[in-house]
Amino acid sequence: MREISTEQISDAVREMCIEAAHTLSPDMAEALEGAACKEEAPLGKEIIGQLKENLDVAKSEMIPICQDTGMAVFFVEIGQDVHISGGALEDAINEGVSRGYTEGYLRKSVVKDPLDRINTGDNTPAVVHYSVVPGDSFKITLAPKGFGSENMSRVFMLKPADGRDGVVNAVVQAVSDAGPNACPPMVVGVGIGGTFEKCALLAKKALTRPVDKGAADPFYRQMEEEILEKVNWLGIGPAGLGGTVTALAVNIETYPTHIAGLPVAVNICCHANRHASREL
Numbered sequence: 001m002r003e004i005s006t007e008q009i010s011d012a013v014r015e016m017c018i019e020a021a022h023t024l025s026p027d028m029a030e031a032l033e034g035a036a037c038k039e040e041a042p043l044g045k046e047i048i049g050q051l052k053e054n055l056d057v058a059k060s061e062m063i064p065i066c067q068d069t070g071m072a073v074f075f076v077e078i079g080q081d082v083h084i085s086g087g088a089l090e091d092a093i094n095e096g097v098s099r100g101y102t103e104g105y106l107r108k109s110v111v112k113d114p115l116d117r118i119n120t121g122d123n124t125p126a127v128v129h130y131s132v133v134p135g136d137s138f139k140i141t142l143a144p145k146g147f148g149s150e151n152m153s154r155v156f157m158l159k160p161a162d163g164r165d166g167v168v169n170a171v172v173q174a175v176s177d178a179g180p181n182a183c184p185p186m187v188v189g190v191g192i193g194g195t196f197e198k199c200a201l202l203a204k205k206a207l208t209r210p211v212d213k214g215a216a217d218p219f220y221r222q223m224e225e226e227i228l229e230k231v232n233w234l235g236i237g238p239a240g241l242g243g244t245v246t247a248l249a250v251n252i253e254t255y256p257t258h259i260a261g262l263p264v265a266v267n268i269c270c271h272a273n274r275h276a277s278r279e280l
């Protein structure tokens with residue numbers, strides 16, 4: 001049994017909140033670099049240039065990439081031979097979020113109740129998804145999510161007969177409906193299979209996969225490429241002002257499903273597709 005203290009966890013979370021708000025992972029930075037060459041519209045090119053400049057300024061002057069520093073979403077993979085000492089794991093994560101957002105001067109965007117809308121003041125609570133894995137590893141990934149793009153996400157409960165084409169059309173429709181609201185160029189996370197809630201979780205998790213790493217299964221990798229091409233034909237372009245780069249990547253994750261259904265979720269992320277991970 002390996003022991004990890006709540007202090008180690010909250011310290012790591014604090015650091016990750018500040019890191020993710022100011023720097024994109026290398027794959028995202030490279031994707032924007034590539035988009036600058038691919039974009040055919042002069043205005044689109046100019047906007048991608050501004051996004052790259054924004055990234056440089058964010059990193060060098062420690063100013064958040066975007067004013068919306070997001071709701072803190074975590075994926076925790078915890079080995080079944082790990083013991084957390086010093087308190088509750090979720091309290092430790094929230095403690096780290098509170099310190100990260102307060103000490104890092106990041107915008108606090110979370111309200112205590114969805115209807116009375118009173119701000120919690122420190123961006124807690126986080127949304128935490130756990131998976132228990134064999135062994136004694138502990139991996140925590142933060143994906144802070146802005147709601148310009150989150151609000152454009154969709155779940156489609158398709159019929160099995162809709163098949164592959166039905167899935168492709170649903171994803172393209174979701175991106176088309178999102179238009180400029182998701183702050184393109186976007187990353188499109190797609191979850192196929194499972195149940196209503198499982199496909200949404202798969203779509204969210206898909207956004208944390210590096211954008212230069214296609215699906216392991218060649219069938220789904222080919223589907224990712226086809227959807228990306230179709231999405232870019234929509235002409236929404238950078239910042240929604242027209243162009244040939246509407247999305248940087250489409251990432252698909254799948255799971256077995258019921259004989260009577262074909263759930264599909266689309267979780268869209270903006271060009272600020274932020275994440276940070278730690279292994280403790």
Ligand code: SF4
Nearest residue numbers: 066146148149183270
């Ligand atoms: S969708 Fe992304 S880029 Fe747009 S405001 Fe929200 S966090 Fe910022």
